[in-house]
Amino acid sequence: MYIRELFVDNFRNLQKQKVEFCDGVNILYGLNAQGKSNLLESIRILSMGRSFRGSKTTELIKFGEDYFYIRALVQQDNEDKKIEFAYKKNENKVIKINGNKLKSASELLGHFLTVIFSPEDLNIIKEGPSHRRKYIDSCISIVRKSYLYNIIQYNKILANRNKVLKSIKEGKGREILEVFDEQLVDYGSKIILTRQQYIKTMESYVKKILSEISKESVDIVYLNSIGLKEMTEEEIIKNKLKEKLAKNIDLDLKYLTTQTGPHREDFKILINGYDSRIYSSQGQQRTLALCLKLTEFEILKSETNKRPVLLLDDVMSELDDKRKRYVLEKLKGFQTFITHTNKNDLKGDCYFEIKNGVVIKE
Numbered sequence: 001m002y003i004r005e006l007f008v009d010n011f012r013n014l015q016k017q018k019v020e021f022c023d024g025v026n027i028l029y030g031l032n033a034q035g036k037s038n039l040l041e042s043i044r045i046l047s048m049g050r051s052f053r054g055s056k057t058t059e060l061i062k063f064g065e066d067y068f069y070i071r072a073l074v075q076q077d078n079e080d081k082k083i084e085f086a087y088k089k090n091e092n093k094v095i096k097i098n099g100n101k102l103k104s105a106s107e108l109l110g111h112f113l114t115v116i117f118s119p120e121d122l123n124i125i126k127e128g129p130s131h132r133r134k135y136i137d138s139c140i141s142i143v144r145k146s147y148l149y150n151i152i153q154y155n156k157i158l159a160n161r162n163k164v165l166k167s168i169k170e171g172k173g174r175e176i177l178e179v180f181d182e183q184l185v186d187y188g189s190k191i192i193l194t195r196q197q198y199i200k201t202m203e204s205y206v207k208k209i210l211s212e213i214s215k216e217s218v219d220i221v222y223l224n225s226i227g228l229k230e231m232t233e234e235e236i237i238k239n240k241l242k243e244k245l246a247k248n249i250d251l252d253l254k255y256l257t258t259q260t261g262p263h264r265e266d267f268k269i270l271i272n273g274y275d276s277r278i279y280s281s282q283g284q285q286r287t288l289a290l291c292l293k294l295t296e297f298e299i300l301k302s303e304t305n306k307r308p309v310l311l312l313d314d315v316m317s318e319l320d321d322k323r324k325r326y327v328l329e330k331l332k333g334f335q336t337f338i339t340h341t342n343k344n345d346l347k348g349d350c351y352f353e354i355k356n357g358v359v360i361k362e
């Protein structure tokens with residue numbers, strides 16, 4: 001798939017305009033703070049329903065305005081798909097595919113596949129568990145629709161269970177927990193099952209990719225909440241999760257939150273046997289982040305049999321020549337957007353200068 005045309009209106013600093021792209025390497029160049037990342041952000045929103053920079057939807061509206069509207073024509077198998085995203089202050093977002101309104105942003109997933117590479121990818125390695133959880137949950141959700149549903153249900157039940165813990169503390173009977181625990185175990189075990197499979201697949205891709213650019217060894221360990229040491233089946237996961245919940249009930253009542261389950265999990269990346277979060281250099285962490293992103297791209301390709309669009313925001317200047325060449329070789333044949341301050345540094349199929357929010361095609 002590739003994005004043929006993009007229309008933006010009142011999005012960040014971008015001027016109202018329609019831009020046509022080529023199905024190849026699109027170089028977006030310009031000085032700092034002109035709107036290059038904003039353009040990539042608008043494309044990514046049409047793919048994922050939210051900003052890759054973690055911004056709130058209301059922050060995407062151009063200063064002084066009260067709405068934004070973005071639209072893309074995405075071509076796949078010679079057919080155009082029209083994706084629209086509109087947001088007016090204090091109202092709900094309106095997302096449409098070919099004119100049909102979606103019930104929620106999550107329905108957008110899988111229609112327009114993109115992978116974003118940005119300096120913030122480093123946070124997946126450096127930051128706390130919630131960053132990594134968010135990252136794999138988002139990767140899995142695109143390739144497994146039921147996974148996102150399970151996460152949403154799990155979080156709802158978890159919030160209710162935590163309320164029940166408070167009511168027990170205030171004197172209510174414990175019996176009511178049973179109902180919540182049963183549901184929590186049902187959804188939780190499905191999440192753990194899928195995570196263990198995804199992390200295993202992710203590990204094998206990361207190993208292969210890293211071996212092509214470095215001599216270091218890498219292992220990824222799933223830090224699950226139920227003490228699983230190796231891959232296992234849903235029934236066993238279910239029983240273990242149930243046991244752990246029962247065992248931790250006094251702790252849960254003490255802290256008034258649920259201490260066990262997928263919401264407390266993480267994964268650890270070991271370089272030469274050492275935790276990369278603690279012991280790796282900045283350069284090693286950057287390489288790892290790149291491996292994770294290329295892995296995301298490989299998995300997306302193989303699971304969907306479609307061609308994802310690649311968005312490279314400010315990453316080229318951070319890579320050495322060897323890694324730069326490697327990345328560009330891997331992404332060959334896919335529509336790619338690369339932001340850069342210097343036009344002459346990179347070879348592309350089409351070039352766009354971004355100046356004061358205006359996109360000028362050469």
Ligand SMILES: Nc1ncnc2c1ncn2[C@@H]1O[C@H](COP(=O)(O)OP(=O)(O)OP(=O)(O)O)[C@@H](O)[C@H]1O
Pocket residue numbers: 011012013014030031032033034035036037038039059060061062063314339341354
């Ligand atoms: N909601 C908004 N309305 C108007 N302008 C905004 C909004 N949000 C951000 N901006 C401005 O958009 C400008 C361009 O930002 P962007 O991140 O796209 O820059 P860039 O071209 O990628 O620059 P750099 O090379 O420095 O990364 C910035 O000056 C920023 O202040």
